[in-house]
Amino acid sequence: MLFNATVTLTTIETRCSTTQGDYTYAKAQLHKKDGSTRDGVTIMSFGPNRMTVLDQFEAGRKITVHAVWDDHVLKILGPAKVYQRARRQSKTGFTGSASRRKTGNASPAYRSSRTTAASRSSMGDRSKGNGLFQATVLLNNVETRTSATKGDYTYAKGRLVRRDGYPRPVTVMAFGPQRASVIDELVSGHTIKVCVTWDDRVLKIIGPARTKLDTSSPDDGLAELDPAA
Incomplete structure (x- = not known):
């Protein structure tokens, strides 16, 4: 060591x-x-x-x-090195004693880092497409497009209905067997409830709604505006 x-x-x-x-x-x-x-x-x-x-x-x-x-x-x-303590601070956001952390008297920076980590965990990693959830989406401008690698797929603009009832614009896509499982519902003007995941700023449809999942998006109140909407 x-x-x-x-x-x-x-x-x-x-x-x-x-x-x-x-x-x-x-x-x-x-x-x-x-x-x-x-x-x-x-x-x-x-x-x-x-x-x-x-x-x-x-x-x-x-x-x-x-x-x-x-x-x-x-x-x-x-x-002699001075980076060792700084490295510990960067990992925790807090350099106080262990006793202060155990009693809850953590600094604002430490509490903020814990809160941010918990939020990311509950929402899933949107950039990597992790985190399945149920979404209610109002579809607009549904198109069938073709990819050289994935064949026909659905591309649509829509509005994600959040828990507070306020819709936010999103881009929706569905591919392959996952698309086929809900193809009858992918109609302009329809409001659908489906199982989805975030893939960067695109809402990818995984299939029909699943009763064992939460019935609303963990991104409620935090969905990003699609830049092309």
């Missing part, structure tokens, strides 16, 4: 390896986080990693470096 190590160098040598060329070999005192020390630690540093901290290698000097344990040798990889 990589970590930042604080050591006081006691003896330093430049040695030569037939495979790695010149390298630094040193003995040092390791300063632990609890304030204690460990004497006689063997330190080595090689190649480009060694060159980044070479000017710090002086006997009697206390330095903080980025390192890793290799068996009983502390190998120096370069200058």
Whole structure:
């Protein structure tokens, strides 16, 4: 595991390896986080990693470096890193203590990140077409088009009826067997209830409405306007 190590160098040598060329070999005192020390630690540093901290290698000097344990040798990889804490912050959106998170006293940024993740989970990933749901759609301008790879398919403009009753314009498409299962309903002016999924900004029909699914779109109140509508 990589970590930042604080050591006081006691003896330093430049040695030569037939495979790695010149390298630094040193003995040092390791300063632990609890304030204690460990004497006689063997330190080595090689190649480009060694060159980044070479000017710090002086006997009697206390330095903080980025390192890793290799068996009983502390190998120096370069200058001390500060990115580790920043990386944890970017994942959680919060750098407070665990106790604050458990008691619910999280920062607004942390709560926002949790809320956003939950919203995405409930709505499905629209760009990848994940998340089946029932949709009530009023169809307009239904067309039969032909694709070189998928044959005849239905292309229509429509309005998605949301939970609040306010319709939003959408582009609707249906292909292959899924289209055939609802072909009789794909008529201009009809209001249909079907099983669908988002594929980017297109509402793709999967088949007839299924009673075991939720009876309304998880995107209610959030459906995007189709730019061509």
